[in-house]
Amino acid sequence: MGATLEIRNLHVSINDTPILKGVNLTINQGETHALMGPNGSGKSTLAYALMGHPAYTVDSGEVIFDGVDMLELEADERSRLGLFLAFQYPVAVPGVTVANFLRSAINARRKSENPEDPGITIPDFRRLLKNKMDLLGIDHKFAGRYLNEGFSGGEKKRNEVLQLATLEPKIGILDETDSGLDIDALRIVADGVNKLKGPQLGILVITHYKRMLEYLQPSFVHMIMDGQIVESGGPELADEIEEYGYKPFFAKHGVEATED
Amino acid sequence: MSDRQLTAEERSLRYINEEYLEKYGFHDPDDFYAIKSEPGLSEDVVRWISAIKGEPTWMTEFRVRAYHEFLKKPMPTWGADLSQIDFDKIRYYVRATERQESNWDDVPPDIKQTFDRLGIPEAEQKFLSGVGAQYESEVVYHKIREDLESKGVLFLDMDSGLREHPEIVREYFGSVIPLTDNKFAALNSAVWSGGSFIYVPPGVHVEMPLQAYFRINTENMGQFERTLIIVDEGAFVHYVEGCTAPIWSTDSLHSAVVEIIVKKGGRCRYTTIQNWSSNVYNLVTKRAVAYENATMEWVDANLGSKITMKYPAVYLIEPGAHGEILSIAFAGDGQHQDAGGKVVHVAPNTTSRIISKSISKDTGRSSYRGLLKAHKGARNIRSNVVCDALLLDPAARSDTYPYIEIEEDDVTVGHEASVSKVGEEQLFYLMSRGLSEAEANSMIVNGFIEPLARELPAEFSLELRRLIEIQLEGSVG
Numbered sequence: 001m002g003a004t005l006e007i008r009n010l011h012v013s014i015n016d017t018p019i020l021k022g023v024n025l026t027i028n029q030g031e032t033h034a035l036m037g038p039n040g041s042g043k044s045t046l047a048y049a050l051m052g053h054p055a056y057t058v059d060s061g062e063v064i065f066d067g068v069d070m071l072e073l074e075a076d077e078r079s080r081l082g083l084f085l086a087f088q089y090p091v092a093v094p095g096v097t098v099a100n101f102l103r104s105a106i107n108a109r110r111k112s113e114n115p116e117d118p119g120i121t122i123p124d125f126r127r128l129l130k131n132k133m134d135l136l137g138i139d140h141k142f143a144g145r146y147l148n149e150g151f152s153g154g155e156k157k158r159n160e161v162l163q164l165a166t167l168e169p170k171i172g173i174l175d176e177t178d179s180g181l182d183i184d185a186l187r188i189v190a191d192g193v194n195k196l197k198g199p200q201l202g203i204l205v206i207t208h209y210k211r212m213l214e215y216l217q218p219s220f221v222h223m224i225m226d227g228q229i230v231e232s233g234g235p236e237l238a239d240e241i242e243e244y245g246y247k248p249f250f251a252k253h254g255v256e257a258t259e260d
Numbered sequence: 261m262s263d264r265q266l267t268a269e270e271r272s273l274r275y276i277n278e279e280y281l282e283k284y285g286f287h288d289p290d291d292f293y294a295i296k297s298e299p300g301l302s303e304d305v306v307r308w309i310s311a312i313k314g315e316p317t318w319m320t321e322f323r324v325r326a327y328h329e330f331l332k333k334p335m336p337t338w339g340a341d342l343s344q345i346d347f348d349k350i351r352y353y354v355r356a357t358e359r360q361e362s363n364w365d366d367v368p369p370d371i372k373q374t375f376d377r378l379g380i381p382e383a384e385q386k387f388l389s390g391v392g393a394q395y396e397s398e399v400v401y402h403k404i405r406e407d408l409e410s411k412g413v414l415f416l417d418m419d420s421g422l423r424e425h426p427e428i429v430r431e432y433f434g435s436v437i438p439l440t441d442n443k444f445a446a447l448n449s450a451v452w453s454g455g456s457f458i459y460v461p462p463g464v465h466v467e468m469p470l471q472a473y474f475r476i477n478t479e480n481m482g483q484f485e486r487t488l489i490i491v492d493e494g495a496f497v498h499y500v501e502g503c504t505a506p507i508w509s510t511d512s513l514h515s516a517v518v519e520i521i522v523k524k525g526g527r528c529r530y531t532t533i534q535n536w537s538s539n540v541y542n543l544v545t546k547r548a549v550a551y552e553n554a555t556m557e558w559v560d561a562n563l564g565s566k567i568t569m570k571y572p573a574v575y576l577i578e579p580g581a582h583g584e585i586l587s588i589a590f591a592g593d594g595q596h597q598d599a600g601g602k603v604v605h606v607a608p609n610t611t612s613r614i615i616s617k618s619i620s621k622d623t624g625r626s627s628y629r630g631l632l633k634a635h636k637g638a639r640n641i642r643s644n645v646v647c648d649a650l651l652l653d654p655a656a657r658s659d660t661y662p663y664i665e666i667e668e669d670d671v672t673v674g675h676e677a678s679v680s681k682v683g684e685e686q687l688f689y690l691m692s693r694g695l696s697e698a699e700a701n702s703m704i705v706n707g708f709i710e711p712l713a714r715e716l717p718a719e720f721s722l723e724l725r726r727l728i729e730i731q732l733e734g735s736v737g
Contacts, residue, residue: 051688051692052692053688054684054688055684074691074697075688075691075692076691076692076693076694076695076696076697076700078692079691079692079693079694080694084692085692087689087692090689091683091685091686091689093686093689093690093703093704093707094707094708094710095706095707095708095709095710095711096703096704096706096707096710101690101693101703104695104699104703105693105694105695108693108694108695108696108699109694112694146707147707163693167693167694
C-alpha cells in the first residue's frame with residue numbers, strides 16, 4: 001500500500017504572525033494534486049512547514065506521513081522518510097558538485113536505514129545519475145557543476161527535478177517550480193516531472209498559474225486563501241481560476257483581497 | 261575524558277577534540293633524552309647550543325648577535341595576543357637521540373613508533389621523494405631517493421647542511437630573512453636547530469614532493485627549525501611540511517624561519533599542513549625571493565595551534581617572476597589564526613595572486629593580514645587578492661587587514677573580500693535532501709575550501725579535508 005501524507009487542521013505562524021489557519025489536505029502516493037492561490041495566501045508557507053523549516057512555527061494541527069508524526073522530526077528525517085520539496089529559490093552551495101551532493105544525499109538515506117551500509121559505489125552512482133540525466137534530457141556535464149552556483153532560473157528548476165528523480169521520494173512538493181521560467185524552460189521542466197509521475201510518486205504542485213497544470217494534468221485541484229483550503233475539486237477548478245481570476249473567490253469566501 | 265578529571269587549564273583546552281587526542285595527543289616517556297637544556301634563555305645557552313653542534317665561529321657569532329637583537333626588539337602588539345608567552349619557561353634545546361638515521365629500523369623504537377602512528381614511513385613509500393623527521397630540536401631521520409641524490413639534489417637537515425655545505429649555507433643563510441627582521445626571526449636565528457636544507461641543481465625536476473615532519477613531544481618545548489631552500493635555474497621542487505604535538509596543559513612555542521631562493525625560470529611550491537595542538541604558539545617567518553621568470557607558491561594551511569601568526573612572503577625581484585599564496589585557516593574554539601601573505605613587486609612585469617580562505621567556528625577567530633606592495637619602477641604588474649571568510653557560529657570572528665602600498669601607476673590590482681555565514685537557508689536546503697545538520701555543515705565547509713584543496717596533490721588534499729572534518733566534529737562532542 002502506498003504512503004499517505006495527511007495534513008490535519010494545520011496552523012503555522014512566522015514571527016508570531018499566523019499564516020496557515022487550519023489546513024486540511026490528504027495526498028496519496030501516486031496522486032497528483034495542485035494547490036493554487038493568490039500571493040500571500042500561505043502556499044509556500046505550507047511547503048516549508050511540511051518540510052520542517054525552523055523559521056516556521058507549527059502552532060497546532062497534525063501532519064502524518066506514512067503513519068509517522070512528521071512534526072516531531074527534523075527536515076533531514078522527513079526527507080529520509082520520503083518527503084521532498086523542490087524549492088522555489090534553490091540555494092547555491094559553492095564548491096559542492098551536483099554529483100557529490102546527490103551521492104551524499106543517497107548515502108545519508110542508506111545509512112539511516114542501515115548504519116553499516118558502506119554507501120553506493122561510485123560506478124553504481126554514476127550509472128544511476130546518468131540514467132536520470134538521460135531521462136530528463138540533462139547534459140552530463142551538469143553533474144560536475146557546483147550546486148546552483150551561477151545556474152540560470154531554468155537550470156535551477158531542472159536541478160530540483162533531477163534531485164526529485166534521483167532521490168525517489170514518495171511525495172514530492174513542487175513549490176512554484178514554474179516561477180521565473182519562460183515557456184520553453186517551463187515545458188522542459190514539466191516534461192521532466194511528467195516522466196517521473198507514476199504509482200510510486202505523489203505530487204503536490206504549488207502554482208499561481210494554470211500553465212504548469214496543463215502539462216502535469218493533476219486529478220485534484222485545491223485553492224488556498226488566507227491560510228485555509230477553501231475549494232477542492234478536479235481540473236475544472238483550475239479552469240475557473242484561469243478564466244475569472246481569484247476575485248470571485250475572495251467574495252465567495254469572505255476574504256479580503258491581498259495585493260498581487 | 262570526563263570534565264571532573266580536568267584541571268581548569270586543561271578544561272580551557274577542551275576544544276581539542278578527542279580525535280586529536282587519540283591520533284596525535286599521545287606523548288612518549290621523557291626519560292630517554294640525551295640532552296635537554298634547562299628552561300630559560302641567555303647568551304650562555306645560545307653559545308652552548310652552538311658548541312654542542314660544533315658549529316663554525318661565524319654561526320656562533322650570528323646566533324649571539326641574533327640573541328641580542330631578540331632582547332632589543334619589543335614584543336609585537338599589532339597582531340594576536342602574545343602576552344602570555346613566558347620566555348623563561350621554555351626549553352630551547354632538547355635532543356632525544358645521539359644520531360640521525362636513514363633507515364627507520366635504526367630510529368629508537370619510542371620515536372619510530374611516534375612517526376609510525378603519524379603514518380610517515382608509509383607515506384614515504386607511497387608518494388614522496390624524500391622525508392625528514394624532526395623530533396624536538398633535532399632531525400632523527402632523513403632520507404632522499406637515490407636517483408635524486410645522484411642528480412645532485414641535496415635534501416639534508418639544516419645542521420648537516422651547515423656541516424657538509426658550509427659555503428652554500430654561508431652565502432644564503434639569513435640573506436632572505438635577516439636576523440634583525442622581527443623579534444621571532446631573531447629568536448630563531450639565535451637558537452635554531454634542525455629544519456631542512458634543500459638544493460635543487462639547474463634543470464632538475466623533483467617530481468614527487470619532499471616532506472618534512474615536525475613533532476614536539478616535550479612540555480614547554482621550543483622548536484626553532486630553520487629551513488633554507490635553493491631552487492636553481494629551471495629546477496622544480498615541491499616541499500611539504502606537517503606538524504603535530506601532544507596536548508600539554510602548558511604552552512609550547514614553535515618559531516621557525518624559512519628562506520627560499522628561486523632562481524631564473526625555477527619553481528618552488530611549499531605546502532604546510534599545520535596541525536599543532538591547541539597549546540602551541542606558532543610564530544613563523546617565511547619568505548622567498550623569485551628571480552627572472554621564477555615562480556614561488558606558498559600553500560599554507562593552518563588548522564592547529566593556539567595562536568598562529570604567519571604571513572608567507574614572496575619578493576618578486578626580477579621581471580617575469582610570479583608569486584602565489586594560497587592560505588587556508590581554520591580557527592576552532594579558542595584559537596586565533598592570524599594568517600595571510602605578503603607579495604612585494606620589486607621588478608616590472610611581475611604577477612601575483614593571493615587567495616585566502618578562513619573558517620571560524622565556536623569562539624574561533626581568524627584574521628587575514630596581507631600586504632601587497634609595488635615598488636617604484638615595478639611597472640606593468642598584475643596582482644589579484646581574494647579573501648573569503650566563513651563563519652560557522654554567532655560567536656566566531658573574522659577580520660581582514662589588507663594593506664596595499666603601490667608606488668607605481670602602471671599596475672593592475674584586484675581585491676575582493678567576502679564574509680559569509682553558514683546560513684539557515686543553506687543548511688535547510690541540504691537537510692531537506694536527507695543530510696544531517698553535521699553532514700550539511702561539513703559539506704558547506706568542504707565546498708568553501710574546494711578551490712584551494714583541489715590545488716593540492718590528492719594525498720594532501722585528503723589529509724586537509726580529514727583534518728577539517730576532525731575540527732568540525734570537535735565542538736559537537
